[in-house]
Each structure stands twice: as C-alpha cells, then as structure tokens.
Amino acid sequence: xxxxxxxxxxxxxxxxxxxxxxxxxxxxxxxxxxxxxxxxxxxxxxxxxxxxxxxxxxxxxxxxxxxxxxxxxxxxxxxxxxxxxxxxxxxxxxxxxxxxxxxxxxxxxxxxxxxxxxxxxxxxxxxxxxxxxxxxxxxxxxxxxxxxxxxxxxxxxxxxxxxxxxxxxxxxxxxxxxxxxxxxxxxxxxxxxxxxxxxxxxxxxxxxxxxxxxxxxxxxxxxx
Amino acid sequence: xxxxxxxxxxxxxxxxxxxxxxxxxxxxxxxxxxxxxxxxxxxxxxxxxxxxxxxxxxxxxxxxxxxxxxxxxxxxxxxxxxxxxxxxxxxxxxxxxxxxxxxxxxxxxxxxxxxxxxxxxxxxxxxxxxxxxxxxxxxxxxxxxxxxxxxxxxxxxxxxxxxxxxxxxxxxxxxxxxxxxxxxxxxxxxxxxxxxxxxxxxxxxxxxxxxxxxxxxxxxxxxx
DNA sequence: TATCTGACTTTGGTATACCAAATGAAATCG
DNA sequence: CGATTTCATTTGGTATACCAAAGTCAGATA
Numbered sequence: 001x002x003x004x005x006x007x008x009x010x011x012x013x014x015x016x017x018x019x020x021x022x023x024x025x026x027x028x029x030x031x032x033x034x035x036x037x038x039x040x041x042x043x044x045x046x047x048x049x050x051x052x053x054x055x056x057x058x059x060x061x062x063x064x065x066x067x068x069x070x071x072x073x074x075x076x077x078x079x080x081x082x083x084x085x086x087x088x089x090x091x092x093x094x095x096x097x098x099x100x101x102x103x104x105x106x107x108x109x110x111x112x113x114x115x116x117x118x119x120x121x122x123x124x125x126x127x128x129x130x131x132x133x134x135x136x137x138x139x140x141x142x143x144x145x146x147x148x149x150x151x152x153x154x155x156x157x158x159x160x161x162x163x164x165x166x167x168x169x170x171x172x173x174x175x176x177x178x179x180x181x182x183x184x185x186x187x188x189x190x191x192x193x194x195x196x197x198x199x200x201x202x203x204x205x206x207x208x209x210x211x212x213x214x215x216x217x218x219x220x221x222x223x224x
Numbered sequence: 225x226x227x228x229x230x231x232x233x234x235x236x237x238x239x240x241x242x243x244x245x246x247x248x249x250x251x252x253x254x255x256x257x258x259x260x261x262x263x264x265x266x267x268x269x270x271x272x273x274x275x276x277x278x279x280x281x282x283x284x285x286x287x288x289x290x291x292x293x294x295x296x297x298x299x300x301x302x303x304x305x306x307x308x309x310x311x312x313x314x315x316x317x318x319x320x321x322x323x324x325x326x327x328x329x330x331x332x333x334x335x336x337x338x339x340x341x342x343x344x345x346x347x348x349x350x351x352x353x354x355x356x357x358x359x360x361x362x363x364x365x366x367x368x369x370x371x372x373x374x375x376x377x378x379x380x381x382x383x384x385x386x387x388x389x390x391x392x393x394x395x396x397x398x399x400x401x402x403x404x405x406x407x408x409x410x411x412x413x414x415x416x417x418x419x420x421x422x423x424x425x426x427x428x429x430x431x432x433x434x435x436x437x438x439x440x441x442x443x444x445x446x447x448x
Numbered sequence: 449t450a451t452c453t454g455a456c457t458t459t460g461g462t463a464t465a466c467c468a469a470a471t472g473a474a475a476t477c478g
Numbered sequence: 479c480g481a482t483t484t485c486a487t488t489t490g491g492t493a494t495a496c497c498a499a500a501g502t503c504a505g506a507t508a
Contacts, residue, residue, distance in 0.1 A: 010460095010461070010462095011461075011462070012279065012461090035488090035489075035490095036489075036490070037488090037489075037490095045462090045463095046462060046463045046464075047463080047464090047490090048272060048275075048461085048462060048463065048464090049461080049462065049463090051272075051276060051490090051491090052275060052276055052279045055236065055276045055279045055280050055283075056279050056280070056282075056283055058280075059279075059280055059283030059284070060283070061373075061376075068469070068470070068490075068491095069470080069489090069490080070489070070490050070491095071490095080373070083371045083372055083373040083374065084373045086318070086322070086371055086373070086374065087315070087318065087371065087373050087374050087377055090314050090315065090317070090318040091311070091314065093314070094310070094311065094314040098310070147307040147310055147311065148307055149285075149304070149307040149308045149310070149311050149381065149384075150307065150310065150311050152285075153311055153377060153380075153381065156377075157373065157377065160373075234490095234491070234492095235491075235492070236491090259458090259459075259460095260459075260460070261458090261459075261460095269492090269493095270492060270493045270494075271460090271493080271494090272491085272492060272493065272494090273491080273492065273493090275460090275461090292459095292460075292461095292499070292500075293459085293460080293500085294459070294460050294461095295460095449508105450507105450508090451506100451507085451508085452505105452506085452507075452508095453504100453505090453506075453507090454503100454504095454505095454506100455502105455503095455504090455505105456501105456502080456503085456504100457500100457501080457502075457503100458499105458500080458501070458502085459498105459499085459500075459501085460497105460498095460499085460500095461496105461497085461498090461499100462495100462496085462497085462498105463494105463495085463496080463497100464493105464494085464495075464496095465492100465493085465494075465495085466491105466492085466493080466494095467490105467491085467492085467493100468489105468490095468491090468492105469488105469489085469490085469491095470487100470488080470489075470490090471486105471487080471488070471489085472485105472486090472487080472488085473484100473485090473486085473487095474483105474484085474485085474486095475482100475483085475484080475485095476481105476482080476483075476484090477480105477481085477482075477483085478479105478480090478481080478482090
C-alpha cells in the first residue's frame with residue numbers, strides 16, 4: 001500500500017509513507033501535534049518535503065490542519081467510523097459486483113488459494129496471519145473489478161479506519177462468522193453471481209463495522 | 225466547493241482553489257506542464273505553498289507528478305471516465321438510500337424548491353442555470369445522507385470528471401429524460417423510498433456517463 | 449548537410465532563512 | 479499567594495538560496 005517508500009523516491013513520498021506507517025501503528029497517536037522541525041529531524045528530511053507529505057496525509061484524512069497551530073493526527077470518533085464504514089461497504093459491494101462480472105480464471109484461482117491460506121491461519125488462531133490474508137483477498141477482489149478509481153478510493157478511506165480496524169479483537173464466534181462469509185464470497189465469485197457477492201460483502205463490512213465499534217467504545221471511549 | 229479561497233486562508237489553500245478553478249475551466253488543459261516558477265508568479269505565491277497545492281491536487285487526481293519532470297495536469301481518457309462514473313454511481317446510490325432514510329422536512333422542502341427552479345431553467349433552455357441547479361440538488365441529497373465521508377469522497381471524484389462532465393452537450397431528448405428522472409427522484413424522496421431512489425440515481429448517473437462519453441469521443445478523441 | 453558535443457539555461461528537488469503569531473515562563477502587581 | 483503583564487522562545491507560514499539533472503542550442507566535426 002505504500003505509494004513508494006523506496007530509496008529513489010522523492011522525499012515527500014518517502015516522508016508520506018513513513019508518516020502513514022507511524023500513524024497507523026499508533027506511534028503517532030490521534031490528536032498528537034506534529035512539530036515540523038522535530039518530525040523532520042526524526043525522518044531525516046527538511047521541512048519543505050515534510051510539509052508536502054503532511055498535505056497529502058491531510059487529503060487522506062489521517063491528518064488535520066488546524067488554523068495557526070499546524071498539523072495534528074486526525075482524531076477518529078464513533079461518527080467518523082460509522083460514516084467511513086458506510087461508504088466502504090458500498091465500495092466493497094460495487095467491487096464485488098464488478099469482480100464477479102470481470103474476474104478471469106487465474107485471478108480467481110489465486111483468490112481461492114489465498115482463501116485457504118486464510119482458513120489455515122484461522123484454524124491455527126493466528127490473528128496477524130489472518131488479517132494479512134484477509135486484507136490481501138479484499139484487495140484482490142477490488143483489483144479484479146478492474147476499476148483503478150475504485151481501488152484508490154477504497155484504499156484512501158480504508159486507511160482512515162485502519163488504525164482501529166485491526167485493533168478490534170474478534171470474538172471466536174465473530175471470527176468464525178467472518179470466515180463463513182468469506183466461504184460464501186468464494187462461492188458467489190465462482191458462480192459469477194454479482195448480486196450475491198455484493199450482498200455478502202456489504203453484510204461482511206457491516207459485521208466489521210459492528211466489531212470495530214464495539215472494540216472502540218469499550219477500549220478508548222474517545223480516540224482523540 | 226472551494227475549500228476556502230478567502231483572503232485569510234493560508235496560501236497553499238488559496239493556490240489550491242485557484243489552480244482547481246484554472247484546471248476545471250480548461251485554462252490549464254490536460255497534459256499541460258506546470259512550471260512552478262511561472263505558475264507561482266501568476267498566482268502571486270512562492271514555490272513552497274504552490275508545491276503543497278500541487279500535492280493536494282495530485283491527491284484529488286487533477287494533477288500527476290511525473291518523475292524528474294514535475295507536475296502535469298492529469299490527462300483523462302475514456303477508461304478513466306468510465307471507472308470514475310462507475311464509482312460515482314455507487315456513491316450517489318448510497319447517498320440516495322441514506323437520504324431517503326434520514327432527510328428531514330426542511331431539507332426536503334428546499335430540494336423540492338430547487339427542483340422547480342431547475343425545471344424553470346430547463347423550460348427556458350438555460351443550460352448554465354440548469355447545471356447549477358442540478359449540481360445543487362445532488363449536493364443537497366448527499367448532504368441529507370448525513371455522511372461527511374460520503375460527501376467528501378463524492379466531491380473528490382466528481383472534480384476529476386467535472387472538466388468534461390459539464391462540457392457534454394445534452395440533446396433535447398436526453399435533457400428531457402434527465403429532468404424526468406429528477407421528477408422521479410423527488411417522488412421517491414418524498415415517499416422515503418430508499419431502494420427506488422438508489423435505483424433512479426444509479427440509472428441517472430449511467431445516463432450522464434453515456435452522454436459524457438459520447439461528447440468525449442466525438443469532440444476530443446484523446447483529452448490529454 | 450546531418451550529427452555530435454559541450455557550454456549555457458531552465459527546472460524540479462531540497463534545505464535554509466526570515467517573520468509574525470502563538471506559547472510559555474519569569475517577573476511584577478494587587 | 480494568585481492574577482497578570484512582559485519578554486524570550488518556539489512554531490507555523492512563506493520566501494529564497496542552492497544544487498544536480500534535463501533540456502537547449504550553437505558550433506565543431508565528419
């Protein structure tokens with residue numbers, strides 16, 4: 001997902017990726033003020049490219065610029081999460097419908113393979129592995145939709161809730177239910193049933209929203 | 225739609241709004257190289273805030289950064305337009321469904337009023353007035369959905385195709401059909417029928433896409 | 449004449465300089 | 479002792495300086 005953190009990329013891009021990582025990992029907590037000189041030194045970059053990175057992060061919604069006090073890690077409240085998941089669900093639904101219509105055999109085969117890897121992680125109770133495989137599958141479905149604008153829009157919004165999305169601790173039941181939904185996704189995709197896939201994905205996202213909101217309300221009443 | 229072009233806004237924001245206007249109006253045609261010094265002088269701004277504005281426009285998709293050659297007004301081809309409209313249709317559909325569920329009477333009344341103003345513009349054959357009213361109605365439906373992430377996402381994507389969206393010259397029939405669709409929108413909204421409104425809006429956007437693509441293919445085979 | 453070459457110029461990328469507003473701390477007043 | 483005023487410092491906003499890579503073009507060469 002990094003745009004391009006590689007050594008040859010321009011500094012604004014490198015700073016962007018580094019900062020995004022820091023925010024998503026929680027090293028820069030929501031609400032934290034981002035001192036340009038200090039942050040620049042930390043990243044080994046001067047203020048000019050750093051400020052460009054901050055503007056890009058603001059466009060992604062991970063950072064807010066407050067008048068006369070600079071950049072702050074964007075707070076995230078319940079309403080933000082609900083709104084974002086509402087849009088993500090619609091985008092996933094669209095992705096599913098288009099993917100069912102457009103996916104080719106090699107793409108489908110690879111998604112099936114990932115699906116079984118994911119089930120393996122679930123069987124072992126390996127949350128990190130599960131999340132990675134899960135994310136990869138959703139990314140591949142979006143890619144199979146063959147719509148770059150959709151992928152980009154999804155990634156942008158997903159970044160906003162990622163901070164909290166993968167912090168949600170699944171209960172065993174919810175986890176099992178998610179896996180079962182994935183199972184049905186594969187079948188719908190295999191049958192090229194767009195309407196069904198859309199419905200499953202929308203429900204799947206609704207479930208994720210619930211579990212994220214539950215974890216959110218419980219853990220940090222106000223994440224900002 | 226300008227973020228805030230006012231005199232008290234910081235220069236990156238002012239430059240952002242000014243540049244967006246220049247691009248949407250076609251004063252900066254697709255593919256044009258954006259010389260930082262020249263552009264800065266034109267806007268009365270130094271390169272530092274200008275570069276921040278360019279990064280924000282890149283995030284909106286109106287500008288592209290090419291390696292070692294700087295910023296360029298983003299080209300827009302048929303595939304971009306199709307992909308963008310596909311996502312816009314899904315977002316409008318979601319907006320409609322949510323709006324039908326959440327709109328209150330004053331909001332609905334105002335949309336009805338705008339609707340009749342729009343019909344007046346249509347009756348007079350006033351395209352500019354029609355487009356403005358039309359845009360306003362769609363914006364209000366999105367607002368009535370009560371989802372800021374949705375509004376923001378929609379605006380961001382819409383900006384990409386605005387350049388070409390309002391250049392499409394409607395035929396009389398297509399125009400009449402659009403107005404009739406708007407009529408049905410109002411009824412669905414009035415009846416709080418989310419599913420119907422979603423369907424109408426998705427079809428409406430599909431029609432817009434067709435008319436834009438037709439105008440696009442005819443006029444400028446390659447808008448870049 | 450066509451092509452190559454090398455100095456000059458332009459341009460984006462990055463760092464630094466400067467300013468005014470905001471912040472914080474110390475001194476002063478009630 | 480608490481509130482407040484003042485002054486030093488920090489910080490964001492903006493402009494400018496510097497560099498290396500790309501681009502340009504005249505003149506030399508075959």
